[in-house]
Amino acid sequence: MKVIYTLILCTCLLALAVMPAQALTAKALTVNLDTAGNAQIDFRYDLTFAERAAIFFNIANPADQLENALESNLNEPVTVTRADSSSADVTIPAFASVSQAGGAETITTPAFSFVNAQNKIQQQWWAGINAVNMAPGVTTITFPDGYQAVYYDQISFPSVTHRIA
Numbered sequence: 001m002k003v004i005y006t007l008i009l010c011t012c013l014l015a016l017a018v019m020p021a022q023a024l025t026a027k028a029l030t031v032n033l034d035t036a037g038n039a040q041i042d043f044r045y046d047l048t049f050a051e052r053a054a055i056f057f058n059i060a061n062p063a064d065q066l067e068n069a070l071e072s073n074l075n076e077p078v079t080v081t082r083a084d085s086s087s088a089d090v091t092i093p094a095f096a097s098v099s100q101a102g103g104a105e106t107i108t109t110p111a112f113s114f115v116n117a118q119n120k121i122q123q124q125w126w127a128g129i130n131a132v133n134m135a136p137g138v139t140t141i142t143f144p145d146g147y148q149a150v151y152y153d154q155i156s157f158p159s160v161t162h163r164i165a
Contacts, residue, residue: 039095
């Protein structure tokens with residue numbers, strides 16, 4: 001009986017060893033702004049097997065990691081309202097600045113980047129077994145009047161200014 005368990009264990013270990021390394025991959029980032037400049041953010045991603053295991057065994061908390069990465073990058077308080085193994089919802093008050101001129105509002109988002117978050121993730125214990133790609137496949141910033149700024153496969157984003165008539 002011990003031989004059977006040993007064979008099963010060896011087979012599982014072999015399967016894990018030859019399995020291709022998956023990567024943490026940012027799939028989509030959606031930033032919805034309101035008229036006060038507050039942002040509601042939806043971040044979609046794929047996690048690796050090791051990361052899913054770390055979450056399952058309560059070794060890692062994606063909500064805390066995302067919150068710390070955003071706060072250190074933006075120097076603003078953020079609230080992670082939901083995070084799971086495939087997406088996170090984040091609220092950032094006063095993310096964009098709002099100004100009045102000539103009877104119209106102008107909203108300006110800050111420049112931001114996921115380079116620091118990617119570097120922090122690469123310092124985790126499991127980083128050596130997979131690649132990290134924090135550049136979302138598509139990033140959409142939507143202003144209150146429906147105007148959208150769209151970026152593809154970028155890890156850093158410029159400030160965007162939009163005048164609302």
